[in-house]
Amino acid sequence: MITLQNVRKDYLVDKKSITALKKIDLTIERGEIFGIIGHSGAGKSTLIRCINLLEQPTSGSVIVDGKDLTQLSQGDLQRARHEIGMIFQHFNLLASATIYENIAFPLRLAKRPAAAIDRKVRELLDLVGLTDHATKYPSQLSGGQKQRVGIARALANDPKVLLCDEATSALDPMTTQSILKLLADINKTLGLTIVLITHEMHVIREICDRVGVIDEGEIVEVGPVAEVFLKPQQKITQEFVEQVSDFDFPEELLAQYLRMPEAERARHQVVQVSFLGDTTFQPVMFQVLQEHPVQFNILHGTISRIKDTPFGRLVLEITGDPGAAQKAVQNLQERGLQVEVLL
Numbered sequence: 001m002i003t004l005q006n007v008r009k010d011y012l013v014d015k016k017s018i019t020a021l022k023k024i025d026l027t028i029e030r031g032e033i034f035g036i037i038g039h040s041g042a043g044k045s046t047l048i049r050c051i052n053l054l055e056q057p058t059s060g061s062v063i064v065d066g067k068d069l070t071q072l073s074q075g076d077l078q079r080a081r082h083e084i085g086m087i088f089q090h091f092n093l094l095a096s097a098t099i100y101e102n103i104a105f106p107l108r109l110a111k112r113p114a115a116a117i118d119r120k121v122r123e124l125l126d127l128v129g130l131t132d133h134a135t136k137y138p139s140q141l142s143g144g145q146k147q148r149v150g151i152a153r154a155l156a157n158d159p160k161v162l163l164c165d166e167a168t169s170a171l172d173p174m175t176t177q178s179i180l181k182l183l184a185d186i187n188k189t190l191g192l193t194i195v196l197i198t199h200e201m202h203v204i205r206e207i208c209d210r211v212g213v214i215d216e217g218e219i220v221e222v223g224p225v226a227e228v229f230l231k232p233q234q235k236i237t238q239e240f241v242e243q244v245s246d247f248d249f250p251e252e253l254l255a256q257y258l259r260m261p262e263a264e265r266a267r268h269q270v271v272q273v274s275f276l277g278d279t280t281f282q283p284v285m286f287q288v289l290q291e292h293p294v295q296f297n298i299l300h301g302t303i304s305r306i307k308d309t310p311f312g313r314l315v316l317e318i319t320g321d322p323g324a325a326q327k328a329v330q331n332l333q334e335r336g337l338q339v340e341v342l343l
């Protein structure tokens, strides 16, 4: 749906060139929710604004739904932009217009007939749950409600793509959840492709299918969110994953093992097993238990979710002959579980 090829963006500041994007090659599939995460100044805003050419790339191509936007005339670009909605961190609503008029605005710009505008605005008000607020002004709404207006306005021209520029960064956690849920619903019901930028990994974990990590103007890692959580490749990705880790293994438990006499400790291995999906872990552990003369004891564990998939981490004590314990660990790994030996 969206392909960025060799995109570079330099800004000229006081006759000095600042490179915001170095060489971006990225493909975003139709219908997916793609998240781009990076620290402040990494180039996220520049990147997302290059997708609808609010920023003109210095070089490279931006292909959306088969059209290279960098090659279009001004008129054709305007038409192509109808296919790409955008929402912003600070909502960017018209303060002097009612909610109804804010949503109607892009339809009036597109010179749609009055009856069609009215029908569409009412449908969108209903979609975002603001029917009762149509005649209010933005200053009378909460942050979450303002973002709902932003979403309704962005959807007015039935775009195929929705760009979200830090759309939940100004909202409290509860409101963030409700906006993310709305975006996920819209993605499902309208089949809309969503691209979002954020510096918060929990946003990625909550709704994205795939994630790209941007660092100093380069995409350094891309993959399905679950895979990136399970096996982050780059240090920066590990740090982002760490941000949302609710896994806090009690240090005291490890200390207990370290205090054991050497011979006894040799019979106890402590490993951390990560698994994805409801059914992955139990049968595998059961089979391995049957096949090896060892015992498992669960010392600690958490289960969270990555989008709709359960993601679990357990710390196991494996007791038995050291050779057998090692084979059991190997066997768990061979069956696709991620196992890290802690002690």
Ligand SMILES: Nc1ncnc2c1ncn2[C@@H]1O[C@H](COP(=O)(O)OP(=O)(O)OP(=O)(O)O)[C@@H](O)[C@H]1O
Residues within 6 Å of the ligand: 011, 012, 013, 018, 019, 020, 038, 039, 040, 041, 042, 043, 044, 045, 046, 047, 199
């Ligand atoms: N309009 C501009 N003029 C000059 N330099 C800019 C402009 N916009 C961004 N930059 C520079 O480009 C680099 C990337 O900025 P960008 O805003 O894209 O990063 P970001 O990851 O979105 O950061 P933040 O999360 O703080 O918004 C930074 O060095 C920034 O100072």
